[in-house]
Amino acid sequence: MVADIFRDNSWAWPSSWRDLFPAINQLDHIRPDQNKQDRLLWKDGDKLIDYSSATVWDTIRVREQEINWVSIVWFPQCIPRHAFLVWLIMRRKLLTRDKILKWDFSRRKNMNMMCCLLCYADVDSHDHLFFECKFSEQVWKSVRDKTDMVDVDPKWVSIIGWLMTRIRSKKASFYVARLLVGATAYTIWQERNARLFKNQTRPPEAICEVILKTVRYKLMGVKFKPCANVKSLLGKWGIDDAAMIDDGG
Ligand SMILES: [Zn+2]
Incomplete structure (x- = not known):
């Protein structure tokens, strides 16, 4: 749960993680609402959709033009x-x-x-x-x-x-x-x-x-x-x- 790692209004990452995964530094300015349930989302272009393996596959698959014959x-x-x-x-x-x-x-x-x-x-x-x-x-x-x-x-x-x-x-x-x-x-x-x-x-x-x-x-x-x-x-x-x-x- 996100609430487990966000305590007292700040992120409680283990300090070594900041070196190992620099991307988490970008989250510092984000303040999650602790009263909300976690949701796993998938970003498909500009759209945010509920995550499922089907939606991920649909995003990453190569799309051929549909053949009419x-x-x-x-x-x-x-x-x-x-x-x-x-x-x-x-x-x-x-x-x-x-x-x-x-x-x-x-x-x-x-x-x-x-x-x-x-x-x-x-x-x-x-x-x-x-x-x-x-x-x-x-x-x-x-x-x-x-x-x-x-x-x-x-x-x-x-x-x-x-x-x-x-x-x-x-x-x-x-x-x-x-x-x-x-x-x-x-x-x-x-x-x-x-x-x-x-x-x-x-x-x-x-x-x-x-x-x-x-x-x-x-x-x-x-x-x-x-x-x-x-x-x-x-x-x-x-x-x-x-x-x-x-x-x-
Ligand atoms: Zn011939």
Whole structure:
């Protein structure tokens, strides 16, 4: 208690403390009201607020600007490994070859080292892989027909722009669209890595098949509110009530 150290109208610090903690000398002119209860306060800028670990954390934490695209990446019933990849793409954190070679000046002029292994015609970069590359574009154009995104350009910014305009939507079609974007990006990135590290290649048709199978399988396990829209949406994916029971849901 402050009253224990403030007696007879003066501070009763042990004398050695004045040398050890010179800051207490600054308190000499302060006369606490001994009739008041002690309170622990925290100064946040000009504001004095009641102390708690939560208020301290709130003052000292680094504040990033709130991102508005979070529910494009993370949403209920997403496929976590796909969501994680989409998050990396949104933050431009994938180690595409354009990035790696920026660090390695000696190889900078060697185009073979920069080349996209899906089309061999351009530089391996975020925008190129998702989905401006001829190979990725072909994949995207084949799979997007299963959603409402038939008119959306095969460009990451266009796809994200389209999703952003529907970000508050609760429609099953919006859920499927996000699922499909994640599955497509993930499978393209997997193919790119298989070519780079294992020298294994698959044609675009095989990639499309993997994407559609993955999304379809996921949809079979999701409980939707039964309605005509959902029925027709699932019908597009070859899922009817019988399929859901047969495949174990
Ligand atoms: Zn390419």
